Every structure is written in C-alpha cells, then in structure tokens.
Amino acid sequence: MVESSPGRLVVIVGATATGKSRLAMRLATKFSGEIISADSRQVYRFMDIGTAKPSSNDRKAIPHHIIDVIEPDSAFGLSQFKALFNKAYQNAKTTGSLPFLVGGTGQYVWAVLEGWQVPQVPPDKDLRRRLEAMVDESGIESVIEILMSIDREASRTVDRLNPRRVIRAIEIANYRKKNPGPRKIEPGYDSLIIGLRMDRSRLYARIDDRVEEMMATGWLDEVRNLLARGYDSSLSSMSGVGYRELSAHLRGDLSLEEAVSKAKYRTHRYARQQHAWFKADDPRIHWLDAEGEMDLADGILQEWLDRIS
Numbered sequence: 001m002v003e004s005s006p007g008r009l010v011v012i013v014g015a016t017a018t019g020k021s022r023l024a025m026r027l028a029t030k031f032s033g034e035i036i037s038a039d040s041r042q043v044y045r046f047m048d049i050g051t052a053k054p055s056s057n058d059r060k061a062i063p064h065h066i067i068d069v070i071e072p073d074s075a076f077g078l079s080q081f082k083a084l085f086n087k088a089y090q091n092a093k094t095t096g097s098l099p100f101l102v103g104g105t106g107q108y109v110w111a112v113l114e115g116w117q118v119p120q121v122p123p124d125k126d127l128r129r130r131l132e133a134m135v136d137e138s139g140i141e142s143v144i145e146i147l148m149s150i151d152r153e154a155s156r157t158v159d160r161l162n163p164r165r166v167i168r169a170i171e172i173a174n175y176r177k178k179n180p181g182p183r184k185i186e187p188g189y190d191s192l193i194i195g196l197r198m199d200r201s202r203l204y205a206r207i208d209d210r211v212e213e214m215m216a217t218g219w220l221d222e223v224r225n226l227l228a229r230g231y232d233s234s235l236s237s238m239s240g241v242g243y244r245e246l247s248a249h250l251r252g253d254l255s256l257e258e259a260v261s262k263a264k265y266r267t268h269r270y271a272r273q274q275h276a277w278f279k280a281d282d283p284r285i286h287w288l289d290a291e292g293e294m295d296l297a298d299g300i301l302q303e304w305l306d307r308i309s
Contacts, residue, residue, distance in 0.1 A: 008308070009089070009189045010301060012102045013038075013109055013278045014196035015271040016052075017206045018290040023196065023297055024102040025058055031301060034063040034092045036085060038103030038112075043081075044072045044237045046226055049219040051240065052210070065091070072226060072237040077168065079118040081108050106277025107157060113284075115187035121175040131167045146170055150177065159273070164236050192304045194297055195278055195285040202291070207267045211242070215260060220246055241266045 010027070012020045024035050037043075041051040045068045054064055065088035070076050085101070085108075092099035101112060110116070134142050143166050148155040151173035159165045176183075198206070223246040231238060233247035242263035249259035278285060286300055 007187075007189045007191075008098065009112075009191045010098060010100045011109060011113065011191055011193040012100060012196070013106075013193060013285065014104065014290065015198070015203060015274040015278075016104050016267060017203065017210050017271070018196035018198050019294065020102050020104065020196055021052070021054055021058075023194070023294055024100050025054070025062060027297060027301060028062045028098070028100050030298065031098050031305070032096075033098040033100045034065065034088070034095070035100045035102050036088045036092075037064065037066045038081075038085075038101050038105050038108040039067075040076070040081075040105040040108065041237070041240045042067045042103075043069050043076050045070065046072060046229065046231075047222070047237065047240070047243070049214050049217055049222045050242045050246075052214075063091075063095075063097070072231045073235055075236070078107060078111055078116070079120060082111060082116075082118055085112055104274050104278075106274060107159075110277070112187065113189065113191060113193070115185040117183055117185060119172060119175055119179065121172050124171050124174070127171060127174070128167055131170065132163070135163045135167075140166060143167060143170065147173060150174065157277075161269075161273075162236075162239065164239075190308055192301060193285045194300065195282075195287045196290040196294070197280065197287050198290045203271060204268050207271065208264050211260060211264050211267065214242070220249075220256070223247055224250055241270055 010033070012024050012027075014020055024033075027033060028035055035054075039051065041047065042053050043066060044051070047053075053067060058064070059067070066081065066084045069084065089099050101109065103109065111118070131143050131146075140160065140163050143163065144155060144160055147158065147166055147170050150170065154169045154173055158169045219242065223243055226238070226243075227233065227247065227250060233244060233251070238244060238247060245254065245259040245262045245266070248254045249256050254262070280287065288294055288296055
C-alpha cells in the first residue's frame with residue numbers, strides 16, 4: 001500500500017468526456033487510492049446517467065467521496081464542497097490511501113489547491129429579489145456588470161451562464177467588502193496535477209457519442225422520474241446540461257431531437273468553459289493526450305511518488 005504523507009494529493013482534471021474517471025480508477029487501483037469527486041453535479045442523488053457518475057461496481061471497488069450527498073432540491077456550493085473534501089481527505093489519510101481529486105469543476109479544484117477561503121455568508125433575500133428581477137428584465141449581463149464593479153476576480157471565475165451563481169458571488173463580494181480578510185491560505189498539499197486534453201473536433205464527437213449513449217441507457221426516464229418525485233425543472237440541480245433540455249421535451253416545449261441536439265451543444269459550450277479553468281499553458285498541469293498518452297500517467301505518478309517519498 002502507498003503511504004499517504006501529509007499533504008499528498010493527486011489531481012486529475014480536464015474537459016468533460018476526456019476520460020478522467022477511467023484514468024482515476026486505473027491509477028487508484030494500482031496505487032491504493034481513494035477518489036474524491038470534484039464534480040458539482042454528481043453530488044445530487046437520483047441524477048446518475050446525465051452526470052456520468054461512476055458505476056456501482058467502480059464505487060464498490062474503490063472508495064468514492066462527495067457523490068450522492070444531497071437531494072436535488074437542496075442547496076450546494078463551494079463551502080459545502082470544501083468541508084466534504086476535508087473530511088474525505090482526512091479519511092484517506094486515516095486509511096493510508098492515496099487521495100485522488102477528480103473532476104472538471106474548476107472552481108472546486110482550485111479552491112482546494114490554492115487554499116481559497118470561503119466565508120460563511122448568509123443569503124441576502126432582498127438583494128436576491130432585486131438581482132433576479134434585474135436578470136428577468138435586462139439579462140444576466142446586467143448582474144455580471146455589477147459583480148465586475150465589486151470583485152473583478154470573481155467575475156472572471158464565476159459561471160456566467162448561471163444567474164444563481166452570479167448573484168451568490170455578488171452576495172459574497174458585498175460581504176467581503178464589509179469583512180476584509182485573507183482570501184487564500186497556502187493549503188500545504190504536495191500535489192501532482194494530471195490533465196487530459198483532446199483536439200476540439202475529436203472532443204465534440206466524443207461528447208455527442210456519450211450523449212447518445214446516455215439516451216440509450218435511460219437518461220430521459222431518469223429526468224421523468226425526477227419530475228415525478230416533485231423536483232421542478234427550475235431547481236439549480238436541474239439546470240445541469242441536458243436536464244433542462246429533456247425537461248422541456250417532457251413539458252412538450254421541445255421535440256426529443258431538439259432536446260438532444262441542444263444538450264450536445266450545451267455540453268460543447270461547457271467543455272470550452274472548462275478549458276478556461278484548466279489552461280493549456282498552466283505549468284502546474286502535466287497535460288496528456290486523452291487518446292494517445294494516457295498510459296504515461298502511471299509512470300508520471302510513480303516518478304512523483306519516488307521523488308517526494
């Protein structure tokens with residue numbers, strides 16, 4: 001078994017559909033690891049197919065963390081993720097396992113690696129109502145401009161397609177103006193970051209194939225069951241790629257062909273957003289071609305372990 005020294009962490013990042021989970025399973029099996037998910041959608045129960053959760057067999061073979069932790073109508077954000085990450089990381093240390101942080105939610109990954117301090121900011125209901133009305137009247141760009149005027153750094157990293165995230169960022173920015181303090185604290189991890197990349201045209205083709213596979217394995221029924229359980233399509237969890245479109249189809253607003261096409265397009269756009277989080281020229285990331293170089297990861301990880309042991 002690999003002994004996990006304090007601060008040792010392996011991170012696997014990249015755009016959706018590049019094979020992060022598959023690589024993580026192989027490395028965690030070989031190097032006695034546990035997998036900590038950095039995926040903002042896999043936290044929700046009952047949302048399995050559309051979030052590409054690891055299979056039940058994989059989760060039995062290797063311990064997985066921060067998956068299926070809340071109901072789809074529950075709030076979840078960075079502060080909750082960091083708390084769950086710290087718990088999972090300590091669990092890996094206790095068992096002597098090598099922790100693997102795996103996922104494409106860049107905000108979660110860098111919050112861990114850069115020691116982001118997330119203030120416990122209570123919701124400002126009046127502010128939310130005003131900003132939500134502004135979004136309805138003038139579009140999301142109107143609130144993005146407000147965020148830029150308060151916290152330019154946050155405006156660069158927030159999910160600009162998600163009004164709830166932008167409004168929450170404004171709440172936090174307002175709180176920080178009144179309560180200044182450290183925003184980052186060196187976390188002390190000795191980390192190895194492996195990134196999987198793919199030519200854009202090949203990535204889009206793989207995304208489209210995966211969407212078709214998800215449909216063939218029951219994604220539409222999954223969305224139908226969520227709606228039958230009372231989880232409204234307006235929930236933040238249901239704003240995830242594909243869930244919104246398939247909900248629109250089940251309401252009769254889109255044909256199935258239109259819904260699937262829109263889901264593919266939104267996934268392409270999401271992959272482009274992920275590239276903004278995980279930059280090709282970031283010297284911290286060991287980039288590997290997802291189709292031709294993934295086998296090199298074993299040697300890179302072994303060399304890193306030998307060097308820091």
